[in-house]
Amino acid sequence: xxxxxxxxxxxxxxxxxxxxxxxxxxxxxxxxxxxxxxxxxxxxxxxxxxxxxxxxxxxxxxxxxxxxxxxxxxxxxxxxxxxxxxxxxxxxxxxxxxxxxxxxxxxxxxxxxxxxxxxxxxxxxxxxxxxxxxxxxxxxxxxxxxxxxxxxxxxxxxxxxxxxxxxxxxxxxxxxxxxxxxxxxxxxxxxxxxxxxxxxxxxxxxxxxxxxxxxxxxxxxxxxxxxxxxxxxxxxxxxxxxxxxxxxxxxxxxxxxxxxxxxxxxxxxxxxxxxxxxxxxxxxxxxxxxxxxxxxxxxxxxxxxxxxxxxxxxxxxxxxxxxxxxxxxxxxxxxxxxxxxxxxxxxxxxxxxxxxxxxxxxxxxxxxxxxxxxxxxxxxxxxxxxxxxxxxxxxxxxxxxxxxxxxxxxxxxxxxxxxxxxxxxxxxxxxxxxxxxxxxxxxxxxxxxxxxxxxxx
Numbered sequence: 001x002x003x004x005x006x007x008x009x010x011x012x013x014x015x016x017x018x019x020x021x022x023x024x025x026x027x028x029x030x031x032x033x034x035x036x037x038x039x040x041x042x043x044x045x046x047x048x049x050x051x052x053x054x055x056x057x058x059x060x061x062x063x064x065x066x067x068x069x070x071x072x073x074x075x076x077x078x079x080x081x082x083x084x085x086x087x088x089x090x091x092x093x094x095x096x097x098x099x100x101x102x103x104x105x106x107x108x109x110x111x112x113x114x115x116x117x118x119x120x121x122x123x124x125x126x127x128x129x130x131x132x133x134x135x136x137x138x139x140x141x142x143x144x145x146x147x148x149x150x151x152x153x154x155x156x157x158x159x160x161x162x163x164x165x166x167x168x169x170x171x172x173x174x175x176x177x178x179x180x181x182x183x184x185x186x187x188x189x190x191x192x193x194x195x196x197x198x199x200x201x202x203x204x205x206x207x208x209x210x211x212x213x214x215x216x217x218x219x220x221x222x223x224x225x226x227x228x229x230x231x232x233x234x235x236x237x238x239x240x241x242x243x244x245x246x247x248x249x250x251x252x253x254x255x256x257x258x259x260x261x262x263x264x265x266x267x268x269x270x271x272x273x274x275x276x277x278x279x280x281x282x283x284x285x286x287x288x289x290x291x292x293x294x295x296x297x298x299x300x301x302x303x304x305x306x307x308x309x310x311x312x313x314x315x316x317x318x319x320x321x322x323x324x325x326x327x328x329x330x331x332x333x334x335x336x337x338x339x340x341x342x343x344x345x346x347x348x349x350x351x352x353x354x355x356x357x358x359x360x361x362x363x364x365x366x367x368x369x370x371x372x373x374x375x376x377x378x379x380x381x382x383x384x385x386x387x388x389x390x391x392x393x394x395x396x397x398x399x400x401x402x403x404x405x406x407x408x409x410x411x412x413x414x415x416x417x418x419x420x421x422x423x424x425x426x427x428x429x430x431x432x433x434x435x436x437x438x439x440x441x442x443x444x445x446x447x448x449x450x451x452x453x454x455x456x457x
Contacts, residue, residue, distance in 0.1 A: 009348055010118035011035075014128065018043065019359050020346040022119040022126040026141040032099075032347075033137045035117035035128030040105040040135050044146055049098055061087035071184050071194045074211055082195045082209020105135075105150065107157035119347075175227035175239045178220050182242060186212075186262075191245045193217055196260075199275045203265040212247050212262040214276035221246050222283050249279065249286070249294060256301035257286075257294065270306030272314030274321060277301060281320045284379050288326055289433065299325050310354055312343050312363035316370055323373040323388040331374050332390035338363055375411060378403035383442065384433040385420055386413070389456055405430055407444060413456050420452040 014036035015021040021032035021043070030045040063085060073081035110130070117128035127136040133152035140147060186192045198213040224243040228236035250261040259267050259276040279285035280298050288295040302321055307314060319334035341354040343363050350363035375398055377384040383403060395414035402408055407424040424444035432442040436455035444450060 007122055008118055008120040010116055011346055012116060014115075014117060015347070017345075019349065019351075019356070022117065022347050023349060024119070024124040024126050024137055024139045026124075026139045026144065028144060029139050029146055031126070031137050031139055031146050033117075033119075033126035033128075033135075035126070035135065037112075037115070037128065037130045037133045037135070038107055038110045040107075040128075040150065042103045042137055042146075042148055043099045044101055044103065045099045049100055061089065063087055070209075074194050074209070075184065075186075075192065079203075079206035079210070081207075083207050085195060085209060101161055103148065104160045105157055106160075107154060110154075172227055172231055172235070174223045175231075175235075178224055179238075179242060182220065182246075186247070190247045191242075192247070192262075193220065198259050198273075200273050201259065201268055201271045201275070203260060204268050205264070205266050210260055210262065210265060212260055214249060214257065214259055214261055215278045217246055217249070217261060218279040218283060218285060221285065222278075249297075251294075251297045254300065254304060255297060256304055257297040259301075267304075269304045270308055272308040272311045274302070274305060274314070274317050277321045281317075281324045281373075284324075287324070289382070289431075295325055299327065302327075302330065307337075310337070310341065311352055312338055312341075312350055312360070313352070313366065316363060316366040319370050320366070320373060323370065324377065326387050328374070328388040328390050331370070331388045332392060335370070335390070338367075372401055376401045376403070376409050378405060380404050381429070382431045382433065383407075383409075383422070385409075385411070385452070385454060386418060386435050386456055387433070389413070389435070405444075416456050418454050418456050420454065422450045422452065424448070424450070 009022075011020075015034045018032060018034075021034045021041075024031045024033065025045075028047050030047075032043040032045070034041040066085065070081050070085045110133075113131045115128070115130040117126070119126040123138065125136055125138045127134060131152075133154070134150070136147075136149045138147055139145070182191045182193065184192045184194055192211055193213065193216040194211045195209040196211050196213040196216045197209055198215055202208045203210060221243045224239045228239040228243070230236075231239075247261050250258040250263075252258040252267055254267075256267065257276060258265075277298055280287075280295070285291075286294045286298050298321070302318065302325065305318065315334045315337045319331045322328075322330035322334065342356055343350050343354060345351070345356055345359070348364065350360060352358035352360035352362065374388045374390065375386060377387050383405070393413075397410075397412040399410045400408045401411070405424075405428045406426040407422050407428070410421040410423070412419050422442070422444065424446055426446045428444045430442040430444060431439075432452075433439050434454045435457055438454050442450070
């Protein structure tokens with residue numbers, strides 16, 4: 001890689017499969033770059049190019065009037081009632097993502113000597129070089145355009161455009177939805193989320209649509225409290241009060257955080273999703289510091305969870321939750337599963353399953369977040385340093401990790417010790433947590449760096 005941008009990857013041959021093409025993108029437009037000097041192919045994509053079910057304007061089912069009847073049946077103990085909550089349309093899977101078009105530049109005379117293709121992670125430039133020929137592609141974030149630039153001898157050739165698709169389908173609102181939806185109560189007088197769904201999982205003794213899925217409770221509480229924070233006054237007070245009336249989380253007979261907070265609904269443990277641990281990650285509703293007993297139950301749920309079909313997102317979701325619960329050994333084990341399971345193409349894009357089965361971005365996009373959460377976690381009033389450092393990471397350094405209280409953190413560790421430099425951009429009073437118990441209040445002043453020393457264990 002260039003000396004000024006050392007982070008990236010390279011290959012000694014063009015991509016033979018689209019999965020191995022290097023990627024560049026800006027969040028809206030994307031490009032897959034094959035890097036073949038004889039047949040230079042660039043596939044251009046756009047994030048809107050997915051039609052949910054093959055129709056340009058799919059309509060939601062018109063079943064709102066039937067909701068009270070379904071709620072009555074579920075509350076009365078009919079565990080299969082939600083299966084009839086449909087307009088009769090057959091199940092349709094979301095169609096695969098598909099490209100917009102492909103640009104091809106075909107040349108007849110090519111001398112193969114000194115070939116190399118590479119992508120620089122800092123700039124997103126994907127380039128290939130061979131015998132004086134050089135092709136570069138990048139997607140501009142500032143100008144929102146895809147740029148292809150070819151230089152070198154023998155540039156006569158045929159340029160073609162292969163169309164893939166004729167056209168492109170065309171905080172408080174969520175709180176208002178919950179006000180309208182959360183109207184039913186259980187025997188204890190608390191609100192009931194009904195019907196309720198824990199993604200892709202079901203109790204062994206009930207149907208898919210049930211009551212009080214833990215994820216639904218956590219997401220509603222999260223949304224209502226967030227909206228209240230951003231809308232102080234009568235609206236915020238009302239939404240906070242509604243959040244307080246939501247059910248408590250439930251601990252089952254195995255000592256684990258239950259996936260459904262409704263008596264009588266059993267847990268299905270061998271499943272790749274861990275949706276009921278939403279309060280741990282990505283939310284901070286359950287933490288080892290504020291709710292230690294619930295954190296213990298969440299960890300027990302993690303221990304009991306199976307891997308089902310070894311999807312990459314399942315292993316890494318497990319690791320993200322383990323990092324929040326300060327379990328470095330589980331973080332390391334999940335990482336090892338993904339890094340040794342042949343999940344990555346030559347492009348470093350990942351697959352959904354082992355053996356590079358089903359092109360999928362879950363692992364590629366999750367790994368940076370997991371590494372960050374293993375080293376530094378934060379909330380607007382808390383900083384956790386080295387919460388889940390895997391034992392094999394005996395030395396290392398990281399620079400510029402952002403926090404949720406307006407500071408950047410640099411870490412350097414080796415030999416059981418660590419130096420942390422906190423670079424605040426605004427004043428803050430932060431609760432500091434460290435692995436060896438060096439906890440306390442950290443007072444930060446904007447523009448004044450603070451250096452901390454701590455043990456890694």
